[in-house]
Amino acid sequence: MTTAALSPTTLSKAALFEAQAVKTSARRNRLLSLPALIIIGIFGVLPLVIICVYSFLVAAPYGGVQWQFSTDAYLNFLFQRDIFDDTLQFTPDFLIIYLRSFLFAVVTTVICLLLGFPTAYFMATRPPAQRNWWVLLITIPFWSNLLVRTLAIMFIIRDEGLINNALIGLGVIDKPITMLYTNFAIQLGLLYAFLPFMVLPLYSSLEKLDFRLVEAGYDLYATRRQVLWRVIIPLSKPGIIAGCLLVFIPALGAYVTPLILGGGIHLMIGDLIAQQFGSGRNWPLGCAQALILMAAVLVALFLYVRNTSGKVQHG
Amino acid sequence: MAEPRMMDIKDQPGFRTVAVICLLVLYIPVLILMIFSLNSGSLVTHWEGVTLGWYGTAFLNDEFHAAAKNTMIISVTATIVSTICATLAAIGMTRVKPWRGLAAAFMVINLPLMVPEIITAVATLSFFALIAGAFGLNFGIGNLILAHTVFCIPFAYMPIRARLEDMDLTLETAAADLYATPWNAFKRITLPLLVPGIMSGAALAFIVSFDDFTITQLVAGPGQTTLPLYIWNQIRRPMTPEINAISTILLMVSILFVSVSFLIARRRAK
Numbered sequence: 001m002t003t004a005a006l007s008p009t010t011l012s013k014a015a016l017f018e019a020q021a022v023k024t025s026a027r028r029n030r031l032l033s034l035p036a037l038i039i040i041g042i043f044g045v046l047p048l049v050i051i052c053v054y055s056f057l058v059a060a061p062y063g064g065v066q067w068q069f070s071t072d073a074y075l076n077f078l079f080q081r082d083i084f085d086d087t088l089q090f091t092p093d094f095l096i097i098y099l100r101s102f103l104f105a106v107v108t109t110v111i112c113l114l115l116g117f118p119t120a121y122f123m124a125t126r127p128p129a130q131r132n133w134w135v136l137l138i139t140i141p142f143w144s145n146l147l148v149r150t151l152a153i154m155f156i157i158r159d160e161g162l163i164n165n166a167l168i169g170l171g172v173i174d175k176p177i178t179m180l181y182t183n184f185a186i187q188l189g190l191l192y193a194f195l196p197f198m199v200l201p202l203y204s205s206l207e208k209l210d211f212r213l214v215e216a217g218y219d220l221y222a223t224r225r226q227v228l229w230r231v232i233i234p235l236s237k238p239g240i241i242a243g244c245l246l247v248f249i250p251a252l253g254a255y256v257t258p259l260i261l262g263g264g265i266h267l268m269i270g271d272l273i274a275q276q277f278g279s280g281r282n283w284p285l286g287c288a289q290a291l292i293l294m295a296a297v298l299v300a301l302f303l304y305v306r307n308t309s310g311k312v313q314h315g
Numbered sequence: 316m317a318e319p320r321m322m323d324i325k326d327q328p329g330f331r332t333v334a335v336i337c338l339l340v341l342y343i344p345v346l347i348l349m350i351f352s353l354n355s356g357s358l359v360t361h362w363e364g365v366t367l368g369w370y371g372t373a374f375l376n377d378e379f380h381a382a383a384k385n386t387m388i389i390s391v392t393a394t395i396v397s398t399i400c401a402t403l404a405a406i407g408m409t410r411v412k413p414w415r416g417l418a419a420a421f422m423v424i425n426l427p428l429m430v431p432e433i434i435t436a437v438a439t440l441s442f443f444a445l446i447a448g449a450f451g452l453n454f455g456i457g458n459l460i461l462a463h464t465v466f467c468i469p470f471a472y473m474p475i476r477a478r479l480e481d482m483d484l485t486l487e488t489a490a491a492d493l494y495a496t497p498w499n500a501f502k503r504i505t506l507p508l509l510v511p512g513i514m515s516g517a518a519l520a521f522i523v524s525f526d527d528f529t530i531t532q533l534v535a536g537p538g539q540t541t542l543p544l545y546i547w548n549q550i551r552r553p554m555t556p557e558i559n560a561i562s563t564i565l566l567m568v569s570i571l572f573v574s575v576s577f578l579i580a581r582r583r584a585k
Contacts, residue, residue, distance in 0.1 A: 151562060155351070192344070
């Protein structure tokens with residue numbers, strides 16, 4: 001490069017040119033998000049708008065909807081219209097299924113946390129090479145086919161399944177214990193399905209734990225239990241919240257697990273919604289039920305956002 | 316009083332036991348399912364001897380072939396489209412000055428992760444029913460490809476974005492300083508560095524598409540059976556170890572892709 005090329009005017013021109021180029025390319029780069037946004041917008045967001053609309057329409061006799069405004073779908077959620085005098089009668093059937101699903105999801109979240117926290121902590125305190133193996137071993141079930149994993153549980157708890165065969169073989173029982181198609185089966189399936197969803201976020205939070213704080217705790221004569229409850233758990237709160245959310249939301253809307261392990265006898269919200277689009281042939285009711293589930297999920301997400309943003313302010 | 320500090324400060328009593336129990340609980344049912352795919356008897360619960368025959372039965376089964384073909388068409392197309400879209404979006408959302416609506420765009424990309432699958436399933440079903448009714452539009456298996464692409468995008472997006480954020484910007488700045496056009500700088504610098512992220516994202520997109528049951532079951536039309544749907548159809552008939560064999564194949568595919576994605580990520584960390 002000659003000195004002439006570095007004269008102030010050339011330099012500033014070059015700088016100006018460069019700034020311009022960066023700016024236009026930066027503005028153009030923004031457009032690169034468009035294909036993804038358009039696809040999700042049309043085939044992901046628009047369908048959600050459509051079910052909002054559908055929930056205010058009337059069911060067509062063979063599935064689908066008739067374009068006629070009605071709030072029946074929401075009324076039917078809690079009431080049933082009497083055939084004779086047309087009065088509304090409180091019918092808590094759907095509400096019970098929602099409450100039961102909520103209970104299933106809460107129990108799943110709590111037990112997953114009780115099992116997942118020690119596991120994640122143990123993983124995070126291994127030497128790095130061992131740690132990688134543990135993470136891979138938890139990651140594999142996280143991404144494995146949920147239908148197949150649920151099927152594996154079904155094979156074990158069936159009347160002719162491994163547990164019953166073993167117990168009969170050992171002479172503990174002489175008739176198989178019915179486990180499949182019970183609430184126990186659903187609960188077990190949910191725990192099995194979502195345990196990895198708890199462990200991984202907990203692990204990524206505990207991995208960053210500053211053990212000097214743990215040491216400080218011991219230096220101040222804290223017992224192991226005190227260090228756990230007063231130092232480690234408070235520090236890993238973001239991971240605990242993220243893990244609980246990652247378990248609670250899919251557990252609340254679970255579909256495959258109750259479908260296979262509940263056998264259509266013990267319903268959860270997911271099956272109830274799918275039923276309206278299948279044999280129930282009441283799409284508006286199904287849409288309303290889906291939106292009520294969505295509202296519950298949004299409340300959970302809202303609590304999460306409020307909790308984590310509050311954390312940033314204090315920290 | 317303080318005992319002589321022989322203990323490791325990181326240890327907590329009983330945690331090792333819980334961790335080992337968790338691992339056993341996660342793996343034993345699946346391992347049993349896999350072992351019974353080798354059962355020479357025709358019952359899924361009574362062990363009689365070792366055979367690979369059920370894999371043969373599965374491979375010779377026309378329905379299995381059709382399902383495997385559908386699955387591959389859907390998963391491969393959805394993976395390619397979603398990975399391209401996710402790569403572009405990740406660049407458009409990291410290599411820019413923050414623009415108005417960036418936060419909203421980020422939310423839209425991640426939306427499929429926040430909405431429970433069953434809601435996405437019935438919403439997509441309603442959507443395709445509506446456009447079929449109103450405009451007579453039916454894309455056939457394209458319906459499933461579009462539905463899968465939507466939920467694959469955020470899965471492909473995450474590792475690509477993470478890679479872009481970790482990337483050393485000095486190389487890109489150096490290219491720009493040396494008068495590389497934005498396109499050349501991207502092609503010669505950013506893209507090669509981004510490849511591991513893209514591969515990892517594509518692997519995850521493929522797994523979630525390959526394994527999807529809920530959305531596929533509700534959206535699929537006649538003749539659009541995928542492998543998970545085929546398994547579901549088999550559960551409702553008298554079961555033979557063939558179902559274990561097919562399940563094992565599905566698990567192996569997942570394990571393969573997870574391991575690939577994991578190894579790529581680990582090499583990055585080194």
